[in-house]
Amino acid sequence: MDSRLYVITGHAFSKGRGLEEVISAALRGGADCIQLREKDFSGRELLEAGHLLRRLTREAGARLIINDRIDVARAVDADGVHLGQDDLPIEVAREMLGPGKIVGISTHNVEEALAAERAGADYIGLGPMKPTKTKLDTEPVVGPSGVLAVRQAVQVPIVAIGGITAADTAEIIRNGANAVAVISAVVGATDVEAAAREIRGIVDRERGNRA
Amino acid sequence: MDSRLYVITGHAFSKGRGLEEVISAALRGGADCIQLREKDFSGRELLEAGHLLRRLTREAGARLIINDRIDVARAVDADGVHLGQDDLPIEVAREMLGPGKIVGISTHNVEEALAAERAGADYIGLGPMKPTKTKLDTEPVVGPSGVLAVRQAVQVPIVAIGGITAADTAEIIRNGANAVAVISAVVGATDVEAAAREIRGIVDRERGNRA
Numbered sequence: 001m002d003s004r005l006y007v008i009t010g011h012a013f014s015k016g017r018g019l020e021e022v023i024s025a026a027l028r029g030g031a032d033c034i035q036l037r038e039k040d041f042s043g044r045e046l047l048e049a050g051h052l053l054r055r056l057t058r059e060a061g062a063r064l065i066i067n068d069r070i071d072v073a074r075a076v077d078a079d080g081v082h083l084g085q086d087d088l089p090i091e092v093a094r095e096m097l098g099p100g101k102i103v104g105i106s107t108h109n110v111e112e113a114l115a116a117e118r119a120g121a122d123y124i125g126l127g128p129m130k131p132t133k134t135k136l137d138t139e140p141v142v143g144p145s146g147v148l149a150v151r152q153a154v155q156v157p158i159v160a161i162g163g164i165t166a167a168d169t170a171e172i173i174r175n176g177a178n179a180v181a182v183i184s185a186v187v188g189a190t191d192v193e194a195a196a197r198e199i200r201g202i203v204d205r206e207r208g209n210r211a
Numbered sequence: 212m213d214s215r216l217y218v219i220t221g222h223a224f225s226k227g228r229g230l231e232e233v234i235s236a237a238l239r240g241g242a243d244c245i246q247l248r249e250k251d252f253s254g255r256e257l258l259e260a261g262h263l264l265r266r267l268t269r270e271a272g273a274r275l276i277i278n279d280r281i282d283v284a285r286a287v288d289a290d291g292v293h294l295g296q297d298d299l300p301i302e303v304a305r306e307m308l309g310p311g312k313i314v315g316i317s318t319h320n321v322e323e324a325l326a327a328e329r330a331g332a333d334y335i336g337l338g339p340m341k342p343t344k345t346k347l348d349t350e351p352v353v354g355p356s357g358v359l360a361v362r363q364a365v366q367v368p369i370v371a372i373g374g375i376t377a378a379d380t381a382e383i384i385r386n387g388a389n390a391v392a393v394i395s396a397v398v399g400a401t402d403v404e405a406a407a408r409e410i411r412g413i414v415d416r417e418r419g420n421r422a
């Protein structure tokens with residue numbers, strides 16, 4: 001799971017713009033992984049959005065990850081699922097999705113990161129980096145220093161998440177994150193494509209600098 | 212899908228009693244199909260409840276159906292899923308659960324019943340029979356007369372649902388429903404086992420009377 005800019009959908013933060021418009025712009029700007037995460041969507045709405053995102057990500061050569069719903073991930077042939085600590089466990093996702101699919105897990109500290117790695121996660125979400133507007137996570141803030149601590153503890157790719165903006169990205173990547181995940185910094189930007197391009201550029205630069 | 216008394220879980224209506232206590236009593240009273248439906252449960256909580264219900268229903272020789280979540284149904288080896296009109300479509304459930312599993316669909320009128328039958332549903336939920344306390348369904352009331360109309364239109368088994376009590380059961384079965392589904396009339400009863408036994412007895416009697 002070698003993504004660099006991981007964009008999570010959030011229609012509530014998209015300033016009334018449609019999913020296709022917003023995510024197409026994010027992909028043009030360099031998002032290489034899209035997570036469908038709409039907690040108030042019905043199964044039917046998730047399926048429709050998932051099919052749309054599957055088409056857009058395929059065209060862009062990007063990955064598609066579905067939050068929580070393994071059944072939806074399978075139905076739209078997503079590249080994988082992202083599971084929270086309270087969602088179905090990783091073994092269930094593996095069995096249901098079959099080989100070659102990505103399973104990521106939200107973590108909030110070294111202990112959860114180690115457990116996720118042991119359970120065979122393909123990547124871990126780690127956050128929140130800052131208090132977030134999107135209430136993605138109500139756990140205590142991990143922050144960029146937490147990335148450093150988790151990087152020293154695990155080998156699994158780290159996708160930092162939670163309140164990240166372009167201004168935070170360099171430090172987070174320098175501290176050992178492989179990627180940053182964003183919602184409002186990209187889907188809530190006036191110019192979505194430019195916002196994605198800026199953050200992606202910082203990740204590329206900092207990862208290039210990493211020996 | 213030849214069930215007679217279909218009991219849907221609802222921890223909010225169970226008077227503070229635990230799932231095991233309530234459902235064990237319902238099974239003793241003659242429930243032959245249990246549906247796990249807890250809209251505010253996390254995936255992990257659904258999995259735990261599903262495993263518990265799988266054990267109880269196996270011991271009782273009853274069926275277990277999971278509401279909405281095909282992934283949870285598969286994870287606990289349930290007998291099937293129950294899908295609403297806004298949930299994932301029947302073909303997705305069939306593909307993901309494999310052969311021999313039950314797929315039921317909520318319907319509210321002749322048109323939806325016909326569509327569900329054409330799509331290959333193993334049974335249809337039909338309701339609401341009355342306005343319900345449990346807000347299971349906010350559609351217009353179908354009522355016992357609606358059962359008659361749908362029975363004349365489709366062959367697929369009909370599970371009537373929505374506000375049903377012992378007092379309504381005979382008419383509903385006489386009008387052609389194969390089973391009644393209840394939440395509060397059983398899980399909210401002071402004596403759950405007795406409440407289940409009473410309704411099951413009425414279904415058995417009326418189905419015996421049906422030529």
Ligand code: NI
Nearest residue numbers: 106107137139
């Ligand atoms: Ni979290």
